[in-house]
Amino acid sequence: MKRRSFIQRLGAATGLICVGGSAYEMICGSLENAYAFGYVETLSDIEARHYEKLPDDVIQCHLCPRECIVSDVERGFCGARENRKGYYKTLVYNRICALNIDPIEKKPLFHFLPGTTAFSIATAGCNVNCKFCQNWNISQVRPEQVQNLELTSGEIAAECVKKSIPTVAYTYSEPVIFYEYMYDTVVRISKDGIRNVVITGGYIKEKPLRELLEVVDAIKVDLKSFSEQYYKDIVNGELKPVLDAIKIIHESGKWLEIVYLVVPTLNDSDDEFRALCKWIKTELSVDVPVHFTRFHPTYLMTNLPPTPTKTLEKALEIAHAEGLHYPYIGNVPGNSGENTVCPNCGETVIGRFGFQITKNNLIDGKCGSCGRSIPGIWK
Amino acid sequence: MDSKSKSKVVLVRSRSLRGAGDGQSDILKNMLSRGISLMHDGSDPNMIWAQFAKNTGRIGLKPNCVAGRNMSTSPNLTYALCDLLIAAEKRDRDLIIWERTNRELKKAGFGLNAARAGIRCFGTDTRDVGYGKEFHKSGKVASLVTRIVESECDHLINMPILKDHSLAGVSGAMKNYYAVIHNPNKYHDNNCDPYVADINALPVVKDKGILIVMDMTRAQYNGGPGYMASYAVAPHSIMMSVDPVAIDAVGERIINDYRSKNNLPALADAKRPPKWLTTAEKMGLGNASPERIDFIEVEVE
Ligand code: SF4
Numbered sequence: 049m050k051r052r053s054f055i056q057r058l059g060a061a062t063g064l065i066c067v068g069g070s071a072y073e074m075i076c077g078s079l080e081n082a083y084a085f086g087y088v089e090t091l092s093d094i095e096a097r098h099y100e101k102l103p104d105d106v107i108q109c110h111l112c113p114r115e116c117i118v119s120d121v122e123r124g125f126c127g128a129r130e131n132r133k134g135y136y137k138t139l140v141y142n143r144i145c146a147l148n149i150d151p152i153e154k155k156p157l158f159h160f161l162p163g164t165t166a167f168s169i170a171t172a173g174c175n176v177n178c179k180f181c182q183n184w185n186i187s188q189v190r191p192e193q194v195q196n197l198e199l200t201s202g203e204i205a206a207e208c209v210k211k212s213i214p215t216v217a218y219t220y221s222e223p224v225i226f227y228e229y230m231y232d233t234v235v236r237i238s239k240d241g242i243r244n245v246v247i248t249g250g251y252i253k254e255k256p257l258r259e260l261l262e263v264v265d266a267i268k269v270d271l272k273s274f275s276e277q278y279y280k281d282i283v284n285g286e287l288k289p290v291l292d293a294i295k296i297i298h299e300s301g302k303w304l305e306i307v308y309l310v311v312p313t314l315n316d317s318d319d320e321f322r323a324l325c326k327w328i329k330t331e332l333s334v335d336v337p338v339h340f341t342r343f344h345p346t347y348l349m350t351n352l353p354p355t356p357t358k359t360l361e362k363a364l365e366i367a368h369a370e371g372l373h374y375p376y377i378g379n380v381p382g383n384s385g386e387n388t389v390c391p392n393c394g395e396t397v398i399g400r401f402g403f404q405i406t407k408n409n410l411i412d413g414k415c416g417s418c419g420r421s422i423p424g425i426w427k
Numbered sequence: 428m429d430s431k432s433k434s435k436v437v438l439v440r441s442r443s444l445r446g447a448g449d450g451q452s453d454i455l456k457n458m459l460s461r462g463i464s465l466m467h468d469g470s471d472p473n474m475i476w477a478q479f480a481k482n483t484g485r486i487g488l489k490p491n492c493v494a495g496r497n498m499s500t501s502p503n504l505t506y507a508l509c510d511l512l513i514a515a516e517k518r519d520r521d522l523i524i525w526e527r528t529n530r531e532l533k534k535a536g537f538g539l540n541a542a543r544a545g546i547r548c549f550g551t552d553t554r555d556v557g558y559g560k561e562f563h564k565s566g567k568v569a570s571l572v573t574r575i576v577e578s579e580c581d582h583l584i585n586m587p588i589l590k591d592h593s594l595a596g597v598s599g600a601m602k603n604y605y606a607v608i609h610n611p612n613k614y615h616d617n618n619c620d621p622y623v624a625d626i627n628a629l630p631v632v633k634d635k636g637i638l639i640v641m642d643m644t645r646a647q648y649n650g651g652p653g654y655m656a657s658y659a660v661a662p663h664s665i666m667m668s669v670d671p672v673a674i675d676a677v678g679e680r681i682i683n684d685y686r687s688k689n690n691l692p693a694l695a696d697a698k699r700p701p702k703w704l705t706t707a708e709k710m711g712l713g714n715a716s717p718e719r720i721d722f723i724e725v726e727v728e
Contacts, residue, residue, distance in 0.1 A: 104650045106593060116615075119593035120653030121493055127612040131653075177613055188610055192528070192552065284613075348562065348569050 090198060091191055092141035096129050097228055098256050105134035112175045112224055112251050113289040126225040127190040128173030140171035141229045143196040145186050146220050151403040155217055155247050156339055156378055157305055158388060159424025160266050162398055163405040166245065167204060167213045170220035171229065172196070175251055176285040178272060179348040180311060187221040188347075201229075201236035208242045215265075219247035227256060234263045243425075250293040251285050257293055258300075266303035266425060269294050273308075273315040274324040282314060282349075291327070298332045303425050305337040307378065310355045310363060312343065321363045325370035334373045335423045340364060340385075341378030357383065374423075393418035434670035434714045436677045437465045438643075438724045444663040447501035447644050454728070455507035455665075459640065461727050462667040476515035483637065484581030485521045486512070490642075491587045491603045492526045492535035498654035499535035500588045500642045504665065508584070508640060509546050524548040525575045527606045551575060551606075558609045566625035566710075570608035576631055583635045585671065588642040589678045591651035591658070595619040596694040596701035598652050599678040600639045600671040601627045623703035624710050627671055633712070639674050641666040648685035660685060672713025673720045676704050680717075 098111045105120040109129060116124035118131045128140045148168045152161055155168075172194045174187035181187055186194055204216060216237055218230045223246050234244040243265040250269040252260075261267075271290060272283050279287040297304045308324065310316050321340075328336055340363040342355040360377045364385050367375030377385025381402035388398040388410075395417040399407030409416035413426045439458040448455050460472035467475050488508065490500030509522050520543060526532045529539055529550040541549040551557060551573040558571035559578070576583065585600045592598035594615045601623045605611040614622035627633060643664035650658045662681070668674040679701050683693045694700055708715040 104655065105653065117593070119651070120655075122593070122615075122652065123612045125612055125615065127610070133653075188613070190610070190612070193558070193609060 090143070090196065091139040092137070092143055093132070094138050094141040094228060096136040096138045097231075098253070099136040101134060105131070107131050107134065107136045109136060110253055111227055111256055112253060113286060114175055114251075115253075123190070124175075126173040126175045126222070128171065128225045138226070138228050139191045140173065140196075140226045142198050142200050143171055143191060143229075144169045144199050145172050145191070145194040145196050146170040146183075147197075147199075149211075149213065150217065152215060152217075152245075153400060153403040153405070155219065155245065155268055156307065156341075156376070157245060157266060157268055157303075158339070158376060158398070158400075159305065159337055159374070159422070159426075160245065160303060161214055161243070161425060161427070162408065162410075164214050166215040166217035167208050168217040168219050169199070169204070170218070170223075171226040172221060173225045174222040174249075175225050176222070176249055176283050178283050180282070180309065180343060180345075181347045182344070183220050184347040201233035204233060205237040205240045205242060208237065209240055213242070215243040215245055217245045217247055222251075223248055224252045224256075227260075231260060231263070234260075238263065249283075249285070250290040250297075252293055253289075254292070254296060257296055261297065261300040261302050264302060266305070267297050268305045268307060269297065270307045270309065271324070274320050274327070275315065278315050282311075291331075295331055298336065304332070305339065307339045307341055308363075309341050309343055310359055311349070312352050312355055312359065314352075316355070316359050316363075318362065318366060321366045322370065325367045325372055325375075328372060329370055334371050336372075337374035337376060338367060338372060339376040339378040340367075342380055344379070361385065388422065390415040390418060390420055390422065392420035397422055433719055433721045434668065434673035435466055435721045435723065436666060436668040436670070436673050437462045438664055438666045438677075438722070439465075439727055440662065440664040440725070441727050442663055443728060444644055446661065448503040448507075450503075452503060452507050452510065455501075455504050456511055457727055458665050459504075459508055459511055459667075461725065462640075462665060463638075465723050465725065466667055466669070473515065476511050479637070480512055480515040480517035483517075485523060485579060486517070486582045486584055486637075487523045487525055487575060487580030487635075488584045488586055489525060489603055489606065490532075490535065490537070491590075491598065491606075492531040492537070493652055494588075494590070494647075494654040495534045496536050497656070498588060498590060498645060498647055498651075498659060499531075500586050501644050502536045504640070504642050504644065505537070505586055506546070508586070513546075519546045520544055522546045523575065523580055525573075525580075526550050527573075528552045549575075563608075563629050563631055565628045565630075566621055568608070568614060568622060568625040568629065570610050570613075570626075572607055572629070572631055573609075576607050576635070580635065582637045583632070584637060585639040586642060587639070589646040589662075589666070589681065591647055591649050591682055591694075592619075592699070593651065594699060595623060595703065596699040597675055597679045597682060597704075599641060599675040600668075601675050601703070601707065604632050607632055618699055618702055620702040621706040623701075624707035624712060627707060627712055628710055636671065637669070639668050639671055641668075641674055641678065643681075646681070646685070648682045648689065649691055658689075670713035670720075672704060672707045672715050675701070676715040676717070676720060677722055679704065 172191040587603040
């Protein structure tokens with residue numbers, strides 16, 4: 049697809065959003081005929097950041113806790129970075145393989161400009177390999193195996209301004225692995241007053257995270273479980289660095305929400321829910337929203353059923369019992385657990401059905417019924 | 428592979444060979460024929476090539492082209508083998524030289540040909556090729572497999588080049604099949620163990636393998652898998668086997684010999700022991716233990 053028709057499609061999609069409120073379009077690479085469109089040859093050749101040169105043209109990447117040691121002609125675990133004669137290169141700078149204009153609720157971010165949309169982008173690659181990944185066909189492939197379009201930060205800014213899209217979301221695969229593109233885009237589009245939200249697994253080293261926190265507006269972390277073993281077996285990562293990253297994000301004062309995908313039999317015990325909630329309460333704050341979302345079988349985990357609603361409701365109950373103020377249920381449209389409820393008066397402040405806002409009784413960031421301040425970024 | 432019996436690994440050397448054997452097709456063919464003969468207790472090589480030609484369908488030949496022209500499988504050697512098979516009445520269009528990408532093939536000196544006539548040569552990134560739709564699983568590996576292996580080829584001839592590998596220790600026959608899968612970068616942790624073994628245990632790989640011809644016209648004992656001139660050597664050899672574990676076990680020994688001569692620590696001491704060899708042996712993919720390998724070394728003109 050040529051860039052002009054791509055932008056035209058984007059225009060059409062944005063038009064739909066203006067009318068329908070939740071329609072969106074996705075352009076996403078597929079492995080089938082992966083190379084048929086001729087623009088895969090244009091992977092980027094931009095020097096990566098946060099790496100160290102070692103002897104014999106070897107490098108060590110310090111972007112995420114994997115800290116891959118990579119020889120010439122090889123790539124790190126994420127597949128999006130390649131050592132070329134001792135220089136580490138990002139292959140996905142300005143190379144997007146997925147684009148949606150999404151409701152912000154789809155991220156999900158429930159305390160961030162409710163009812164608005166986010167220009168949502170991704171590149172190929174990921175630094176973990178979750179067996180339940182919904183987006184595996186872009187996250188678990190190499191960038192040359194998907195259809196890439198070149199899109200600069202300036203073009204993203206121009207589109208957002210033209211279509212009055214208030215936010216850009218870096219999402220779907222894992223924005224940590226397209227860090228340079230994300231960071232530069234954040235800096236560029238902020239100049240136009242556009243907000244930036246990062247949807248991540250939080251598997252990132254402290255230094256790049258702190259640099260990112262200087263410039264972004266909000267981060268949603270997918271905390272996949274509260275068990276190291278689960279991270280090892282199901283995620284191919286580690287829990288501790290993710291918890292550390294969440295703490296750093298919270299301490300920075302940037303808006304934080306947490307998603308916990310509840311997978312039947314694997315991370316759905318009452319004890320694990322309770323341990324997670326206690327940790328949020330003691331290490332973060334009872335005001336940090338946590339979304340318990342429903343799992344659907346896919347990718348390498350097709351042998352388990354979708355999460356029963358009652359399991360999610362149990363998680364919600366435990367979160368409330370532990371004193372968390374904003375626990376939610378996700379991926380169950382119509383469930384009352386989607387609503388933001390005032391922890392003071394118990395009234396629904398923001399009502400939701402799926403990604404749509406059905407009620408908004410928030411006045412200047414406060415509960416319209418009792419005046420209690422509700423934390424978030426509301427305007 | 429019956430790992431209970433001994434595995435034969437044959438090394439054929441020719442001092443007349445220069446570099447990658449440019450313009451020395453006859454020498455390379457002679458080495459290949461001597462090797463295949465020794466693998467079959469001295470039988471007439473023409474008869475063996477004829478059997479190969481008769482009993483196989485479409486054959487995929489997999490060179491290793493990761494490191495560019497200087498340290499990739501020699502096109503001369505690859506075409507010399509093709510010539511022998513064609514002389515034994517294999518149809519040229521039933522021979523497919525393949526890699527992950529066309530770019531890698533070209534950089535290694537192969538001429539691309541995705542047409543229906545002649546020896547075919549193309550990467551998985553060729554239009555209408557790509558990867559299959561179903562995941563192939565073995566142990567810790569779950570991957571999509573190139574359609575070249577999944578459906579284009581009935582049999583595989585593995586044609587690696589012997590190199591040091593910074594994580595796997597040895598890049599030889601078994602590591603060469605990382606090109607079969609769509610997500611090789613996911614399988615480098617823990618010195619590629621057990622992933623190298625798991626990939627080679629995929630039925631689509633294991634059941635199709637008929638021969639390994641390891642290019643040792645040049646080799647590299649350190650700094651791999653990319654090319655580093657200071658660690659490159661020219662053993663003037665090829666090595667042949669049907670046992671991928673045994674040929675890589677011999678490969679490890681050869682790399683370690685070069686390392687020792689050049690005052691470098693052995694692979695195990697350099698934090699990259701090819702542990703996957705033992706894993707592969709335990710999985711019954713072949714023999715890694717020296718006492719189970721019948722290593723034959725000969726010199727030809
Ligand atoms: S960002 Fe990629 S290359 Fe860097 S350490 Fe993480 S997985 Fe490895």
